[in-house]
Amino acid sequence: MDSFLASAARMPALKERILDAPDQFRVLTGERPTGLLHLGHYFGTLQERVRLQNRGVRTFVVIADYQVITDRDTANNVSIHVREAVLDYLATGLDPTETTIFTHSAVPALNQLLVPFLSLVSDAELRRNPTVKSEMAASGRSLSGLLLTYPVHQAADILFCKGNLVPVGRDNLPHVELARTVARRFNDRFAPLFPEPEPLITDAPEVPGLDGRKMSKSYGNAISLAMTADETADVIRRTRTDGIRRIAFDPVTRPGVSGLLSTAALCLGSRPEDIADQIGDKGSGELKRLTTEAVNSFLAPHRARRVEMAADVALVDDILQEGNARANQMAETTLDEVRQAMGMTYSIRDQKRQL
Structure with missing residues (x-):
C-alpha cells in the first residue's frame, strides 16, 4: 500500500478525532504569493481552512514570501500579492483573531530551524521529492540550493508552531512525510520535542483551468478572486x-x-x-x-x-503586524527549545538548568 492509500485509509478516523477534540490539533497551511488567488484556491484550500477554524482547530496560515524565489529569479509584485491574499482570506471567512496569518520573511526564528533540520535529511531524500523534481523540470534551470532544500523549509513551517495537522492534496503528501521524518529524527537524536504531523487529505474537488489544464497562475487560465x-x-x-x-x-x-x-x-x-x-x-x-x-x-x-x-487601508497592515508578532513569539520559543535540546544554550542560568 503506497503512502497515499495508507493516508487515505486513516482519514475517516482522523476526521472523527478532529470533530471530537478540535483543540488537540494545530494546522499549518499556506501558499507562495506568486500571483492572485483564484477559484482553484477557493475550492481547494480556502474553504477548508475556514471549516477547520470554525470547528475550533487552531490554524496558522503562512504566506511564504521567501519561497517565491525558490524557482524564479525575482520576487516581483510579491508585496501586492501578499496584500491581495490577505483580502481573499478575510472575504472567505478567516478570522485573524482566531487564525494566525503571517509572512515567512518576518519570522527569523522560524527560518533558523532550517539549519538543524537539514542535518536530519540526506541529499538523496531531497532529490527524490516529487516537487523538487517537477519544479526543476519546469524551470529549465540548474537545481538551486533553495529549491533542493524547499521540502525542509516546509518542514520548518509546519513544526515551528508544533503543527500536527496539514491539509494536503495527493501531490503534496511527500512534504508532510518529510516533515514527519524530520520530527521523528529530531526527537530520537535530541529530545522528544515535535509531534509527527498528520496529513489531512481534503475532499476538495480538482479545479481545472479554463483551457482544461490544471488551473494555474502561470498558465494564464485562472479566474482570480479579485477580478471584477x-x-x-x-x-x-x-x-x-x-x-x-x-x-x-x-x-x-x-x-x-x-x-x-x-x-x-x-x-x-x-x-x-x-x-x-x-x-x-x-x-x-x-x-x-x-x-x-x-x-x-x-x-x-x-x-x-x-x-x-x-476600503480600510490599514486593515491588512494591522493583521500582518499582529500575525507576525504571534508567529515570532511562537518561533522564538520553539527555537529556544531546540537549542536547549541540542545543548546550545550558553547563559549561566541555562547551563545550571541543563546540569
Missing part, C-alpha cells in the same frame, strides 16, 4: 473552445469546453455532464454566457466583502 465581473466575462469569452456545436463533457478531446463546463458546475453545485445536456446544441456562445453568469453570481458575495475590506 467584467474582467471575468472577458477572460471566459477569450477561452478557446472548438467548432463543434453540440456541447459535451470530454476532457481528453475537448479540453476548453470541458474546462468551462467544470467551472460552471462547481459554481452551480451541479455536474458538468448535466450542464452540457442543458446547453445541448446552443454552442460555445451559450456555454460561455452560462459560465460567466455562474461564476459572477457565485463570487459576488466574496467580491463585495473584499471591496469592503479593501
Whole structure:
C-alpha cells in the first residue's frame, strides 16, 4: 500500500478525532504569493481552512514570501500579492483573531530551524521529492540550493508552531512525510520535542483551468478572486473552445469546453455532464454566457466583502503586524527549545538548568 492509500485509509478516523477534540490539533497551511488567488484556491484550500477554524482547530496560515524565489529569479509584485491574499482570506471567512496569518520573511526564528533540520535529511531524500523534481523540470534551470532544500523549509513551517495537522492534496503528501521524518529524527537524536504531523487529505474537488489544464497562475487560465465581473466575462469569452456545436463533457478531446463546463458546475453545485445536456446544441456562445453568469453570481458575495475590506487601508497592515508578532513569539520559543535540546544554550542560568 503506497503512502497515499495508507493516508487515505486513516482519514475517516482522523476526521472523527478532529470533530471530537478540535483543540488537540494545530494546522499549518499556506501558499507562495506568486500571483492572485483564484477559484482553484477557493475550492481547494480556502474553504477548508475556514471549516477547520470554525470547528475550533487552531490554524496558522503562512504566506511564504521567501519561497517565491525558490524557482524564479525575482520576487516581483510579491508585496501586492501578499496584500491581495490577505483580502481573499478575510472575504472567505478567516478570522485573524482566531487564525494566525503571517509572512515567512518576518519570522527569523522560524527560518533558523532550517539549519538543524537539514542535518536530519540526506541529499538523496531531497532529490527524490516529487516537487523538487517537477519544479526543476519546469524551470529549465540548474537545481538551486533553495529549491533542493524547499521540502525542509516546509518542514520548518509546519513544526515551528508544533503543527500536527496539514491539509494536503495527493501531490503534496511527500512534504508532510518529510516533515514527519524530520520530527521523528529530531526527537530520537535530541529530545522528544515535535509531534509527527498528520496529513489531512481534503475532499476538495480538482479545479481545472479554463483551457482544461490544471488551473494555474502561470498558465494564464485562472479566474482570480479579485477580478471584477467584467474582467471575468472577458477572460471566459477569450477561452478557446472548438467548432463543434453540440456541447459535451470530454476532457481528453475537448479540453476548453470541458474546462468551462467544470467551472460552471462547481459554481452551480451541479455536474458538468448535466450542464452540457442543458446547453445541448446552443454552442460555445451559450456555454460561455452560462459560465460567466455562474461564476459572477457565485463570487459576488466574496467580491463585495473584499471591496469592503479593501476600503480600510490599514486593515491588512494591522493583521500582518499582529500575525507576525504571534508567529515570532511562537518561533522564538520553539527555537529556544531546540537549542536547549541540542545543548546550545550558553547563559549561566541555562547551563545550571541543563546540569
